[in-house]
Amino acid sequence: MKRNLAIDIFRGLTMTLMVFVNEFWKVFNVPHWLEHYATLEDGMGLSDIVFPMFLFAMGMSIPYALERRREKGYSTESTLGHILSRTFALLVMGAFICNQESREMTGNRTLWVLLMVVGFFLTWNQYRKDFKPAKWLKLSGGILLAGLAICYRTPDGELFEGLWWGILGQIGWMYLFCALTYLLCRERQWVIPIIWAMLCVVNLMSVPMRDGSLLIENNILVDLADAIQLGPCYGAIMGLGGMMLTLADWKLAERPSAQKIGLGAAAAAVLLVLGMAFRTGWIVSKNLGTLPWCLFVMAIAVALYTLLRFLERKGWTAWWKPLTPAGTATLTVYMIPYLFIALWVAVNPTIAPWLTGWVGVAKCALMACVYIACAWGLTKAGIKLKI
Numbered sequence: 001m002k003r004n005l006a007i008d009i010f011r012g013l014t015m016t017l018m019v020f021v022n023e024f025w026k027v028f029n030v031p032h033w034l035e036h037y038a039t040l041e042d043g044m045g046l047s048d049i050v051f052p053m054f055l056f057a058m059g060m061s062i063p064y065a066l067e068r069r070r071e072k073g074y075s076t077e078s079t080l081g082h083i084l085s086r087t088f089a090l091l092v093m094g095a096f097i098c099n100q101e102s103r104e105m106t107g108n109r110t111l112w113v114l115l116m117v118v119g120f121f122l123t124w125n126q127y128r129k130d131f132k133p134a135k136w137l138k139l140s141g142g143i144l145l146a147g148l149a150i151c152y153r154t155p156d157g158e159l160f161e162g163l164w165w166g167i168l169g170q171i172g173w174m175y176l177f178c179a180l181t182y183l184l185c186r187e188r189q190w191v192i193p194i195i196w197a198m199l200c201v202v203n204l205m206s207v208p209m210r211d212g213s214l215l216i217e218n219n220i221l222v223d224l225a226d227a228i229q230l231g232p233c234y235g236a237i238m239g240l241g242g243m244m245l246t247l248a249d250w251k252l253a254e255r256p257s258a259q260k261i262g263l264g265a266a267a268a269a270v271l272l273v274l275g276m277a278f279r280t281g282w283i284v285s286k287n288l289g290t291l292p293w294c295l296f297v298m299a300i301a302v303a304l305y306t307l308l309r310f311l312e313r314k315g316w317t318a319w320w321k322p323l324t325p326a327g328t329a330t331l332t333v334y335m336i337p338y339l340f341i342a343l344w345v346a347v348n349p350t351i352a353p354w355l356t357g358w359v360g361v362a363k364c365a366l367m368a369c370v371y372i373a374c375a376w377g378l379t380k381a382g383i384k385l386k387i
Contacts, residue, residue, distance in 0.1 A: 001068050004060075006308040007246075009320050011057040012327025013304075014050060019337055020368040021047040026344075026351060027360025034361065039287040048286035049297050051167065052238045055174055056301045059242025062179050063250075066186075079183065087176040089124055089387040094169025095162050096120075096145065097338070099152060102163055106153045113342040117335060119145040124331075126386035168334075173229040178239035189247055196240045199233040203291045206232040209281050234289035241298045245305060257313055264306030271299035325375040331385040332375040340367075 024030045024047070036047045069079050096116050099105070105112065122141025127134035152160040165173065185191045202225050205216045230236050248267075252260050275284075275295030282290045311317055326333050355363055378384065 001064060001071060004064060004246075005317060006305060006312045007057065007060050007064070008324075008327035009308050009312075009317065010060070010301075010305055010327075011054070011330055012320070012323050012325075014053045014057055015326045015330045015333050016323055016368055016372065017046070018050045018054065019333060019371050020364055021050055022337060023364035023367050024360075026355070027363060028351065028353070028356040030361060030364075031357070036286065037284075039285055040283070042283040042285070044284050044286055044293055044296065048293070049300060052234065052286075052294065052297045053301055055171065055235050055238040056242040056245075056298065058171060058175055059178050059239035059244075060246045060305070062175075062182050062239075062243055063246045066179065066182055076183070083176065083179045083183070086387045087172045090168045090172025090175065091162075091165060092145070093120055094166035094172060095160075096148070097168060098163045098166030099160055101166070103154050103158070106155055107151070110342045110346040112148060112152075113338055113345065115144060115148055117338050117342075119148065120335060121383060121385060124385050124387050126384045128382070170235060174235040174239045177228070177230065177236050178243060181240065182243060192240060192244060192247070196237065196244065199230075199237050199240065200291055200294075202230075203233045203237060203289065203294070204278075204282070207282060207288050207290050210283055215281075232289040234291075234294050237291075237294045238298065238301075241294075242301070245302060249309070257310065261306055261310055264302060264309075268299045268303040268306070271295050271302060275299065323372060325372050325379060329375045329379050329384050331387065332378060332383075333371055335385060336371040336374045336378075337367075340371075 021034070024035060032045065034046045037043050037045050066079060069082065074082075100109065100113055100116065119141045122137050123145065124141075125134075125137070127137070149160040162169075164170075181192065181195060185195075202221050205214065205219050206222045206225065208214055225231065225233055249260075252263065255263075272295070275292045278290075278295065279292040282292055284290060284293045284296060286293055320327075375384075
């Protein structure tokens, strides 16, 4: 199956924005519309659309990835094992990152973070097939990570825990749900929109309304969603939304370009109207994971993908070349900042007072470009995270 460049660009733009907004804590007075909005603040900033957009991109990629495996002759059992191994890798990396970000820890934090990143690359590097030491490097990476987890302590003596799994862990749980959904519904794709609608209903029952009340109290569907790590289901809503967009794109493959642009614009408009309708009962909140927030982000995602698909067909994608690693070595780009964080912790510098406002934002954009350049250099050297 031919690779979809528009999805690579979509994913890469999202990752570029992710490492960009993650730099805001190192500067002052970032414009509010670029930041995360407060939990009960009815609205969303740029930072509030980045993570769900990445989940949407993940959902778009799943049908392509699983169909490629099918074309290569992999069995369903093998594909299931592949899904589980990818989920495990994301959960492990998420747990490590979450433990070092969310809690104070004893010992040399800089060394611990550096060894954590080294362990990730040793274990999940994309080694050449003919590189014989690969299995030993993978084993050493696993041993290193196990040792770091065993040695981990907080000042209160608490041990290494799963906590909330972190961003990568959340992506792992959503990937597992969405990939299994596609695997089970591949021959009955009409079931996927029904599941998506059911998730929206569960979301409405999970999240408090504007007046603080719940639509339905003590609902078993909400308890089930919590039990399978879906929470208010916003991640699965975004992931299945991306999956449905890919399936729709396949079905419309033979339609004229103008018609597909019109349908994409119409779909974005419908999502926007639905978001506005549900906003009468629920606020727009990323922290709560409300349905209006999901629908507004999906409207943006559908509109952006429609534009990128158009640019791809026209061949107007040369502007994307400098950012290519963000779309093809996405996990590597995400991990590079942690090397810089380890250095930051070791030096513990004072933030310069002139790094404020748009000067600070420009500095964050520059750092995002540095991270992408570092990922490009590592990829050229044969170092690339691949799960």
